[in-house]
Amino acid sequence: KNKNSDNKSDANKEPSASKIDEQPSKEEVQGLFLLWNDALATLDSDVVTRRYAKDAVLLPTVSDLPRKDHASIKSYFDVFLQNKPQGKIVESFVTMGSNWAQDSGIYEFTMNSTGQTVKARYTFFYIRDSDTGEWKILHHHSSQMPEEIVSTEKNIDETQVRKLFHLWNDALATGDAKVVASRYTADAVLLPTVSDEPRDTTKKIQAYFTDFCKLEPQGEILESHVQIGSNWCKDSGIYEFTMGATGAKVKARYTFLYTFEDGQWKIAHHHSSQMPEEIQPKGTRAELENNVLSSKEIRALFDLWNNALATGEPSNVAARYTQDAILLPTISDIPRSDKDSITSYFVDFLKNRPQGMITSGVTLSGPGWAKDAGVYEFTMGATGQKVLARYSFIYGLEDGEWKISHHHSSMMPEAMLASKSTSSSDKLSEEKVLDLFDEWNNALATEDPKEVAACYAKDAIFLPATSDTPRNTNDLIVDYYTDFLENKPQAVFKDGKITIGNDWAENAGVYEFTMGTDGSKATYRYSFVYVKDDDDQWKIAHHHSSLMPEGTLKAGEQFKAIEKVLFGDKK
Secondary structure, X not given: OOOOOOOOOHHHOOOOOOOOOOOOOHHHHHHHHHHHHHHHHOOOHHHHHOOEEEEXXXXXXXXXXXXXXXXXXXXXXXXXXXXXXXXXXXXXXXXXXXXXEEEEEEXXXXXXXXXXXEEXXXXXXXXXXXXXOOEEEEEEEEEEOHHHOOOOOOOOOHHHHHHHHHHXXXXXXXXXXXXXXXXXXXXXXXEOOOOOOOEOOHHHHHHHHHHHHHHOEEEEEEEEEXXXXXXXXXXXXXXXXXXXXXXXXXXXXXXXXXXXXXOEEEXXXXXXXXXXXXXXXXXXXXXXXXXXXXHHHHHHHHHHXXXXXXXXOHHHHHOOEEEEEXXXXXXXXXXXXXXXXXXXXXXXXXXXXXXXXXXXXXXXXXXXXXXXXXXXXXXXXXXXXXXXXXXXXXXEEEOOEEEEEEEEEEEOHXXXXXXXXXXXXXXXXXXXXXXXXXXXXXXXXHOOHHHHHOOEEEEXXXXXXXXXXXXXXXXXXXXXXXXXXHHOEEEEEEEEEEXXXXXXXXXXXXXXXXXXXXXXXXXXXXXEEEEEOOOOOEEEEEEEEEEOOOOOEOOXXXXXXXXXXXXXXXX
């Protein structure tokens, strides 16, 4: 099944659009890679993006973020094409069906900007456009070669992590914004306490501290929680500033994420935010004194937000938030601190057609502010799934209207309920696709590698997270799970997208494993493609699992090599 496709031939022609409902040849499928590679050669991200179907999913080599629309796919290639990449197939495994095809294996890129060569594992899943007959990429999963990832770990302990704050605080004491900015990495992001604007360049960070240093601030950590990984560490908690210029004291919550750059530890991410319960309500004294909400009125604000969800329009939901609101969403580690990022979150969430109701909660209110915290339950109209989550809303007045100034939602995994179908229909639904994942996960729980391998089709291809070897036989799949199951793994979804065809289905996204042997957790990107086998059973035809590229890891240890993820349990 191997094919080296570094030379171009007639294979890089689009398979004939007249062959609707016919399987393409192996050579035609491999030729689709050459079309994509030719698009890379143009160095035009729009040209590359047009090679993808309108609802495509891209899981790229060097970004943890799944790209689920053309805008985010283009954004990835805007950066990647700066390397002037050109690829060739080193090893290829092709599977074909009616109006779909899959090519997976290993490719190698030459970065013409530097001369560097990089190998990676790949999966392309192609479908034929029903309107034009043109073949497009519906799913593209690219991942590093796990066994080639090299450890360059720099050791640090908790005491040393906390001392990094003092280096930053000493820089503040100089009153020189340039000195403070030098404590940040070249690509750092600063989300400051008193500005809506994310600062993602050294110039912007320095500009922020030019004004802030005029207050003569000096900070003290009141509460600190440290996490340490391979070449990164995180310190988060509460700090208090004394402003030398005024004598004022200000508390705030903080997160510093440090990475090793140019021989020293620097700040890669800094998020500083007001203490939510101390946020001052906006409005005149008279307006505030006359605006103390009852519990019933506070709950009516939830109904307004829920009704906005029902419209299916992200901008309507975002309109329920104040201009400087902060959203800490259920299924994303990224704080959303502006209207664009809040809107972006709800673009995907609303595809589930969610409707919520409060099951328990407590309301509090004062002049110009209100708080509602407890547990709510969502019913996802797209699947019938029910999900419990904990919530807190803080409401404030903006332009005379009550809006959400802070929204924190967190998963209760043990309370998630999956609505199981009793239909005997052979046609797959999203719910049944999730059931197939559960079957695989239950097979893992048996700790029997043959039980797990039985979930795969006889000609399946498995590209595991911690082995360079493609597993394209039942024996090789059993061999992989013989070792992996010693960790007693169990998986849960973190994020995913399901696509269903006439005789196939795909589930791609991010999952998290808990290893029963030691309680450690590891997060990976995944893609499953399901087809029916000869016994009319849905089986895994393709499984690609890869490390989160933005994470760091120690080489040489299978699965246990993954450090605690950024927002995981304390190490």
